Amino acid sequence: MTKPRKIILTITIFYTLFILYFMFFAFGRGDAAETTAGYTFLFLPESFFRLPALSDLLHPSLMTLVDLGNIAAFIPFGILIPWLYRITFARFMTLFFIAILVLETIQALTLLGSFDINDAIQNTIGAAVGFGAYKLGFRSRNLWRNLATTAISGMVLLLVVWGLFGVIDKAATKVEGPFVAINEWVDSSGSSSPGDKPGSIKIGDQNVKPLYNMYGAGGDSITYTYTSEGETIFSFYYGIPEPTDYSGSIRVTLDGSEIMSGSGEDQRSDPELFPLIFKIPLEPGSKLKITIEGNEKVWDVGYRRMQYFWS
Structure with missing residues (x-):
């Protein structure tokens, strides 16, 4: 060598x-x-x-x-x-x-x-x-x-x-696509609701302006359902507008299992946290149910589809 x-x-x-x-x-x-x-x-x-x-x-x-x-x-x-x-x-x-x-x-x-x-x-x-x-x-x-x-x-x-x-x-790598608002939402009675789009609402010390839609229960209880047709990011804001006695609640289930709940008492206890945003990634076929009671409101409801940048 x-x-x-x-x-x-x-x-x-x-x-x-x-x-x-x-x-x-x-x-x-x-x-x-x-x-x-x-x-x-x-x-x-x-x-x-x-x-x-x-x-x-x-x-x-x-x-x-x-x-x-x-x-x-x-x-x-x-x-x-x-x-x-x-x-x-x-x-x-x-x-x-x-x-x-x-x-x-x-x-x-x-x-x-x-x-x-x-x-x-x-x-x-x-x-x-x-x-x-x-x-x-x-x-x-x-x-x-x-x-x-x-x-x-x-x-x-x-x-x-x-x-x-x-x-x-x-x-x-998939990225979030453009936001798609849900402006026609089927409730628990099978009726299609277009929702409302007020100029603004007041929650605590904030004036909030919904950009796309707003849904509520009209003082009763109502359930809306969203079924993901692809890989998506579903989101909405929620809270109880003033004037209010904080009578209201929200409950979200995914494929039958509860994943989120809140009430007017939560907003009464920590008003500075509201309005809150709910955001969750969903696989194709996932079924999300949102139950709203009393004066609870959800707005800017929609999703972003996960997609490749070239598509």
């Missing part, structure tokens, strides 16, 4: 030990293992395209550094290993991914971490960036020129991957 090869092998060994330390012992993993109740295996890839935005790096948290490090820390393996051994990209990626899966499994079984397929994919992508940088950099007989070109290529490829991940993550 030539001297340069021995140096590269030594660097590879020490860097591997450095990475293994962070994988198994850093971030208080030993202490956490004593309080971990069981093994954690995450087999379904979910968020490996989510890397920190540039704004996150201005005030980086530990998780920001971990997310970025999952790729950046494994770039050197993509440079050092093909430098030591002649290996094709496909074989390198296969063997490296298997090795990471083994390490992730050991992490989980020793309770020093979890098996997370997202981490394994990010680590392997980092190694792929390094492999590409090596292939672009080592094209001459001048070692220092090769190293400089490899370093620049690695940074450029990392930025490309970072930008590509950002585009993919944005394209694959």
Whole structure:
């Protein structure tokens, strides 16, 4: 073995030990293992395209550094290993991914971490960036020129991957669409109510102006139903307008289970909290029932459909 090869092998060994330390012992993993109740295996890839935005790096948290490090820390393996051994990209990626899966499994079984397929994919992508940088950099007989070109290529490829991940993550992430007001709402009697739209109402010291609609029970009790036709965010404001004796209440159930209730006494006790907003994410087919009694009012009732930005 030539001297340069021995140096590269030594660097590879020490860097591997450095990475293994962070994988198994850093971030208080030993202490956490004593309080971990069981093994954690995450087999379904979910968020490996989510890397920190540039704004996150201005005030980086530990998780920001971990997310970025999952790729950046494994770039050197993509440079050092093909430098030591002649290996094709496909074989390198296969063997490296298997090795990471083994390490992730050991992490989980020793309770020093979890098996997370997202981490394994990010680590392997980092190694792929390094492999590409090596292939672009080592094209001459001048070692220092090769190293400089490899370093620049690695940074450029990392930025490309970072930008590509950002585009993919944005394209694959649903966001709240425009607000859709419910201006025709079926009540418990089967009647369709258009609701009211007063100029303004007064709750406590606030003058509130409903933008879309307002529904009430007319002093009695009435139940309105909303069935989600897709993945939505349902919302409304509620409170008892003045003048009032605080006689009124509201109750919300989701698929038969109560998830929220309130009464005029709540408003009497903490008037500064009102009007309140109720907001809940709903899965397709979820049935929401809102029962209003007495002088309770709900307004600006509607939903936002979760959708991809390109749709």
